[in-house]
Amino acid sequence: MNYYQQHQSKFVEGLSTFLRIPSISTLSEHKQDIRRAAEFVRDELLAAGMTAAELIEGNGNPLVYAEWTGAPGKPTILFYGHYDVQPPDPLDEWKSPPFEPQIRGNDIFARGSADDKGQVYIQIKAVEGLLKTTGKLPVNVKFLIEGEEECGGEHIEAYVKTKPPRLKSDAAVVCDTEMFAPDLPTICVGLRGIVYGELFVEGANHDLHSGMYGGAAPNPLQAIAEIICALKDRDGHIKIPGFSDRVVPPSSVEREAWARLPFNQKEFTEKEMGARELVGEPGVPVLDRLWARPTLEVHGIRGGFTGEGAKTVIPARAVAKISTRLVGDQRVDEAAGQIKAAIKAATPKGVTAEFKVLHAGAPSLTNPNNRFIHAAADAMKHVFGKETVYIRSGGSIPIVGVFDQYLGIPSVMMGFGLPDDNLHAPNEKFHLPNFFRGIESVARYLEILGA
Numbered sequence: 490m491n492y493y494q495q496h497q498s499k500f501v502e503g504l505s506t507f508l509r510i511p512s513i514s515t516l517s518e519h520k521q522d523i524r525r526a527a528e529f530v531r532d533e534l535l536a537a538g539m540t541a542a543e544l545i546e547g548n549g550n551p552l553v554y555a556e557w558t559g560a561p562g563k564p565t566i567l568f569y570g571h572y573d574v575q576p577p578d579p580l581d582e583w584k585s586p587p588f589e590p591q592i593r594g595n596d597i598f599a600r601g602s603a604d605d606k607g608q609v610y611i612q613i614k615a616v617e618g619l620l621k622t623t624g625k626l627p628v629n630v631k632f633l634i635e636g637e638e639e640c641g642g643e644h645i646e647a648y649v650k651t652k653p654p655r656l657k658s659d660a661a662v663v664c665d666t667e668m669f670a671p672d673l674p675t676i677c678v679g680l681r682g683i684v685y686g687e688l689f690v691e692g693a694n695h696d697l698h699s700g701m702y703g704g705a706a707p708n709p710l711q712a713i714a715e716i717i718c719a720l721k722d723r724d725g726h727i728k729i730p731g732f733s734d735r736v737v738p739p740s741s742v743e744r745e746a747w748a749r750l751p752f753n754q755k756e757f758t759e760k761e762m763g764a765r766e767l768v769g770e771p772g773v774p775v776l777d778r779l780w781a782r783p784t785l786e787v788h789g790i791r792g793g794f795t796g797e798g799a800k801t802v803i804p805a806r807a808v809a810k811i812s813t814r815l816v817g818d819q820r821v822d823e824a825a826g827q828i829k830a831a832i833k834a835a836t837p838k839g840v841t842a843e844f845k846v847l848h849a850g851a852p853s854l855t856n857p858n859n860r861f862i863h864a865a866a867d868a869m870k871h872v873f874g875k876e877t878v879y880i881r882s883g884g885s886i887p888i889v890g891v892f893d894q895y896l897g898i899p900s901v902m903m904g905f906g907l908p909d910d911n912l913h914a915p916n917e918k919f920h921l922p923n924f925f926r927g928i929e930s931v932a933r934y935l936e937i938l939g940a
């Protein structure tokens with residue numbers, strides 16, 4: 490039995506301590522919890538044997554930096570992850586409290602368990618095992634862990650843009666994605682980008698009585714619905730002029746590889762999503778819709794009266810939270826401009842509309858034919874006992890594009906989550922067998938690179 494197998498219960502205990510910290514970056518009342526989480530990561534890295542670990546303060550939540558550079562002539566790997574989490578709402582849908590980790594079967598349930606605390610902890614414990622058993626690492630290792638991934642990542646982007654010499658590396662390793670199916674080792678080579686913002690619509694300068702003014706007064710809630718419906722039709726076609734002009738379809742080789750994946754559309758729809766049927770662009774394959782096509786989604790609308798009982802008010806203003814996922818060669822600034830122009834054109838009379846971008850990130854697509862991705866595929870195959878598959882993800886990890894643009898390094902996305910881990914939703918979980926095998930996979934990866 491090796492170090493990793495001997496210490497599984499200790500790893501779960503440490504992860505549980507991490508998960509109990511409600512490090513919600515979108516809510517200002519959790520500022521102290523954010524700092525506690527950053528300090529926890531720093532202390533764990535020092536305990537693992539890293540020669541230096543510190544908090545990097547700046548305009549935002551602290552970054553955690555650590556390094557071990559005692560392998561001259563060997564590659565340098567930069568590990569990335571985030572310690573912040575999404576809000577747990579709606580609380581009444583959780584089967585156990587979101588910040589009181591509970592193990593049910595082979596899964597640990599808590600907010601942040603898969604996204605991304607469990608996967609950050611995989612990286613730390615992989616390095617710890619090598620340092621505790623051999624006293625050294627086979628390659629040079631650096632960590633850069635952030636606390637704003639769930640709310641825009643402005644601090645880390647500003648820091649990386651300065652190209653600090655301490656971040657010089659050969660490749661980044663990002664453990665913040667998922668495996669395509671249980672027991673199927675997976676490397677993600679493509680991510681969608683994102684433009685997330687708020688649409689503000691205003692009518693009269695105060696709320697109005699619908700009996701006295703209905704039929705003549707502009708209604709911002711009605712207007713916001715009309716604008717949204719003008720941006721995307723009922724078949725899922727995005728109607729924003731020029732928006733899809735830069736979309737590059739997947740190659741035939743990639744599509745053939747996707748066709749071999751163990752994908753069951755009925756199970757995906759009913760079990761994983763819990764939906765009655767799929768929607769979206771007719772005639773476009775499901776995996777294309779998820780990975781290779783842009784989207785436009787509405788995440789929330791507020792305005793008017795939503796309390797119990799009746800109140801016949803025409804609201805003065807309404808707000809919608811909207812995002813679009815970008816693919817291929819789409820560009821963030823251009824896409825944001827196209828959205829704003831389309832909103833302006835669709836705004837009905839009697840109201841004003843303004844779209845404010847809250848955060849954004851470019852799409853990315855990595856060529857899998859490089860030694861750092863090949864080594865990761867070999868490591869995961871060694872631990873899981875199956876050939877590693879390559880996929881894209883519909884999600885966005887903006888830092889991947891930032892690393893590519895400013896550090897000039899590829900990102901190796903070794904993910905150990907599962908499609909049904911309920912990311913950003915109630916009852917988020919992390920599959921413990923993946924947690925343990927993930928630790929061994931990352932350790933094996935460093936050994937292969939150092940050989």
